[in-house]
Amino acid sequence: MIxxxxxxxxxxxPHDPEVLDAMRPFLExxxxxxxxxxWYGIKPKQAVEAARRQVAGLLGCLPEEIIFTSGGxxxxxxxxxxxxxxxxxxxxxxxxxxFEHPAVLEVCRYLEGEGFETTLVEVDTKGIIDPEKVxxxxxxxxxxxxxxxxxxxxxxxxxxxxxxxxxxERGIVLHTDAAQSLxxxxxxxxxxxxxxxxxxxxxxxxxxxxxxxxxxKGLAPEKFCHGAGQENGWRAGTENVVGIVGLxxxxxxxxxxxxxxxxxxxxxxxxxxxxxxxxxxxxxxNGHPDLRxxxxxxxxxxxxxANRLLEEIGLEVAASPGAAxxxxxxxxxxxxxxxxxxxxWAKGTLRFSTGRMTTAGEIDQAxxxxxxxxxxxxxx
Ligand SMILES: Cc1ncc(COP(=O)(O)O)c(C=O)c1O
Numbered sequence: 142m143i144x145x146x147x148x149x150x151x152x153x154x155p156h157d158p159e160v161l162d163a164m165r166p167f168l169e170x171x172x173x174x175x176x177x178x179x180w181y182g183i184k185p186k187q188a189v190e191a192a193r194r195q196v197a198g199l200l201g202c203l204p205e206e207i208i209f210t211s212g213g214x215x216x217x218x219x220x221x222x223x224x225x226x227x228x229x230x231x232x233x234x235x236x237x238x239x240f241e242h243p244a245v246l247e248v249c250r251y252l253e254g255e256g257f258e259t260t261l262v263e264v265d266t267k268g269i270i271d272p273e274k275v276x277x278x279x280x281x282x283x284x285x286x287x288x289x290x291x292x293x294x295x296x297x298x299x300x301x302x303x304x305x306x307x308x309x310e311r312g313i314v315l316h317t318d319a320a321q322s323l324x325x326x327x328x329x330x331x332x333x334x335x336x337x338x339x340x341x342x343x344x345x346x347x348x349x350x351x352x353x354x355x356x357x358k359g360l361a362p363e364k365f366c367h368g369a370g371q372e373n374g375w376r377a378g379t380e381n382v383v384g385i386v387g388l389x390x391x392x393x394x395x396x397x398x399x400x401x402x403x404x405x406x407x408x409x410x411x412x413x414x415x416x417x418x419x420x421x422x423x424x425x426x427n428g429h430p431d432l433r434x435x436x437x438x439x440x441x442x443x444x445x446x447a448n449r450l451l452e453e454i455g456l457e458v459a460a461s462p463g464a465a466x467x468x469x470x471x472x473x474x475x476x477x478x479x480x481x482x483x484x485x486w487a488k489g490t491l492r493f494s495t496g497r498m499t500t501a502g503e504i505d506q507a508x509x510x511x512x513x514x515x516x517x518x519x520x521x
């Protein structure tokens with residue numbers, strides 16, 4: 142069977158072959174529990190600690206500041222709930238943005254039920270958050286600012302370092318969701334100036350179900366999970382050794398190959414953009430032209446419906462819709478809504494995202510497929 146060309150690397154990534162090689166011994170041989178004091182526990186324990194150093198190396202932090210979780214959603218939950226509950230006596234106000242991932246927005250909404258208040262800072266039409274707007278949202282009872290590093294749909298990269306200065310001046314904790322940025326652009330917790338940062342392994346050529354929360358030393362969110370005391374007592378539960386080893390290796394590769402990968406993803410993305418703009422009319426780019434992940438291309442095809450377009454190309458190209466139409470109603474993604482993309486454009490939005498495995502031949506084929514589908518649907 143010929144598979145569709147994969148252009149949905151923001152959705153998830155395949156395993157890197159080096160990641161698979163690193164994980165294999167822990168699937169086949171080294172089944173021990175890292176907490177066991179006998180022989181079987183030694184290698185798994187060493188592997189978990191080696192992975193912690195690999196992740197810390199990529200993020201520019203101390204290994205003890207790394208907590209392994211089950212993924213981006215869990216990291217965001219723990220960061221936001223954990224710090225909000227720990228600081229509730231100090232204040233109950235959280236600042237976030239209107240176009241965060243649901244793994245942040247839903248957590249903030251949930252906390253409103255516990256008496257917290259959330260302010261959603263608006264993004265501009267290019268998908269960028271102005272630090273001045275964050276500043277205006279801050280109050281004397283603000284305890285947490287959580288703003289994503291890069292947006293998953295349009296790829297825009299936020300001015301986190303500038304926001305960090307504002308938060309730091311007022312002693313407010315800053316969390317960022319870096320699920321989409323890690324491995325695609327430099328991510329260093331010191332350069333960004335963040336107190337907490339979330340990572341999702343499966344966006345980084347590591348397995349699904351593994352992630353990381355960086356928590357700056359000295360910060361004390363509530364414990365994530367009570368039990369036997371793994372992860373220095375932060376998150377109890379026997380470690381996902383295979384996933385941790387895979388994520389460690391993925392971080393080592395990301396640090397080693399970042400420049401080459403950025404260059405490759407960007408070349409492929411730009412080739413796709415140029416081909417689609419040359420081959421179709423009435424197409425617009427959503428997101429900032431420059432302040433954007435090197436792999437993300439969010440395009441609206443005016444007058445078309447995203448799901449119809451995906452049906453036309455689905456056997457040949459795998460991409461993601463930015464809107465869904467059901468019996469005449471259109472549900473436009475909250476990201477496009479936050480950016481005020483006009484409905485007649487937003488309805489026909491697709492997100493293409495390239496990866497380090499994407500080839501120029503695949504992009505040429507994808508251009509032909511998408512251009513032909515747009516022409517068929519428009520009857521041109
Ligand atoms: C920005 C962002 N945050 C969080 C998540 C959730 O991560 P996970 O799938 O590992 O729970 C995703 C995944 O789509 C994401 O793109």
